[in-house]
Amino acid sequence: MAILITGGAGFIGSNFIIDWLETSNELVINLDKLSYAGNLENLSCFDNDTRHKFIQGDICDRATISSVLNTYHPRAILNFAAESHVDRSIHGPEDFIQTNILGTFNLLDETRKFWDKLDQTNKNDFVFLHVSTDEVYGTLKAHDPAFCESNRYEPNSPYSASKASSDHLVRSYHHTYGLPTIITNCSNNYGAFQFPEKLIPLIIHNALSNKPLPIYGDGQQIRDWLYVSDHCRALKLALQSGTPGEVYNIGGLNEKTNLEIVEKICHILDSKLPRTDGLSYKEQIQFVEDRPGHDRRYAVNADKIQKELKWSPQESFESGIEKTVQWYLDNQLWVSRIISGDYRDWVKRQYA
Numbered sequence: 001m002a003i004l005i006t007g008g009a010g011f012i013g014s015n016f017i018i019d020w021l022e023t024s025n026e027l028v029i030n031l032d033k034l035s036y037a038g039n040l041e042n043l044s045c046f047d048n049d050t051r052h053k054f055i056q057g058d059i060c061d062r063a064t065i066s067s068v069l070n071t072y073h074p075r076a077i078l079n080f081a082a083e084s085h086v087d088r089s090i091h092g093p094e095d096f097i098q099t100n101i102l103g104t105f106n107l108l109d110e111t112r113k114f115w116d117k118l119d120q121t122n123k124n125d126f127v128f129l130h131v132s133t134d135e136v137y138g139t140l141k142a143h144d145p146a147f148c149e150s151n152r153y154e155p156n157s158p159y160s161a162s163k164a165s166s167d168h169l170v171r172s173y174h175h176t177y178g179l180p181t182i183i184t185n186c187s188n189n190y191g192a193f194q195f196p197e198k199l200i201p202l203i204i205h206n207a208l209s210n211k212p213l214p215i216y217g218d219g220q221q222i223r224d225w226l227y228v229s230d231h232c233r234a235l236k237l238a239l240q241s242g243t244p245g246e247v248y249n250i251g252g253l254n255e256k257t258n259l260e261i262v263e264k265i266c267h268i269l270d271s272k273l274p275r276t277d278g279l280s281y282k283e284q285i286q287f288v289e290d291r292p293g294h295d296r297r298y299a300v301n302a303d304k305i306q307k308e309l310k311w312s313p314q315e316s317f318e319s320g321i322e323k324t325v326q327w328y329l330d331n332q333l334w335v336s337r338i339i340s341g342d343y344r345d346w347v348k349r350q351y352a
């Protein structure tokens with residue numbers, strides 16, 4: 001038996017593989033193009049482990065997908081592969097259209113051909129799990145109820161529009177061809193191995209490098225923070241017991257403003273690694289120009305997955321953020337290896 005993970009060298013994908021192989025000996029095929037965000041170092045603990053098979057490949061490349069499916073006959077596919085950073089989608093949407101829309105389409109279509117040839121039992125047991133985002137629902141006002149699975153899709157950035165489009169394609173492959181698909185829409189993840197372009201690792205890195213801590217606009221935008229291991233557990237449950245054709249929202253029940261997040265990180269660093277001048281890391285906070293079309297608030301109603309799959313987040317924000325800051329302190333070499341020419345160019349362009 002095998003499962004196929006796409007984008008398994010990224011932040012959530014690598015956490016999922018590590019988590020999965022803690023309790024399973026099933027072969028994991030990891031198909032990843034290794035974009036700037038893919039990092040095999042995340043999975044170095046499996047260097048001599050035959051349960052993890054890495055294949056460098058693009059989900060836009062049908063021949064590769066077909067060959068992987070027909071060689072390894074996975075019983076399930078989890079599609080993590082995506083361009084995932086909203087700011088990058090604003091500077092250059094095209095890669096998002098390619099991977100998130102066309103890549104998902106190619107993966108779905110090759111999967112359908114493979115699945116069509118399976119015998120009835122394997123067909124029934126097969127799952128295509130598409131990992132998506134709460135951003136497809138758009139933005140909330142301060143007192144709006146949290147996003148439910150039945151909310152309208154109202155994506156506001158090229159990133160969320162491309163994810164919305166991929167969700168619609170996945171839905172259509174279930175309704176039209178009967179492919180057993182599940183879509184999960186989750187909120188902002190945080191934890192180990194997150195690329196330092198995203199808010200939490202960027203703030204930790206900049207703080208330690210004595211650089212400004214950039215807060216877009218007034219810093220009062222709200223996100224619903226989900227510890228990555230809680231997300232991985234939800235995905236496992238959805239894979240094992242989710243109903244084909246269904247959508248599950250996954251959230252941390254943990255709404256915080258961006259300013260609260262940044263101040264919390266400063267507070268933890270002040271106690272773990274105080275600045276040599278005795279001042280707080282908060283001194284480095286700098287309010288900068290807002291993100292165009294910046295969504296004001298996300299919040300996820302996770303009642304459905306709580307009731308149907310008995311999932312709830314286990315990590316409190318207090319413990320999760322503490323562990324995360326500690327992980328980045330312990331893994332500064334990991335970050336420094338990422339801070340390559342490409343990363344420097346990005347930071348220069350984005351924060352100019």
Ligand code: NAD
Pocket residue numbers: 006007008009010011012013031032033034035036037038039057058059060079080081082083084085099103131132133134163185186187188189190195
């Ligand atoms: P990430 O950017 O850290 O990793 C993406 C991975 O996909 C990388 O390893 C990259 O090399 C790979 N990839 C990119 N294009 C590819 C292609 N064409 N073919 C094969 N591989 C390709 O992203 P992440 O934060 O781990 O997010 C994983 C998934 O979860 C994405 O689909 C994202 O939309 C979704 N999601 C993320 C969050 C979050 O907070 N990070 C929240 C909700 C949903």
Ligand code: DAU
Pocket residue numbers: 084085086087132133134135186187188189197198199200202214215216219221222223258291298
């Ligand atoms: O909600 C789920 C989404 O969460 C995922 O689908 C995306 O893949 C993921 O990147 C994330 O999107 P966000 O745009 O919410 O995450 P980001 O870390 O980029 O930003 C979080 C908030 O912090 C957002 O309101 C913008 C703000 N921000 C971000 C950066 C990088 C700043 O104020 N300053 C910054 O430098």
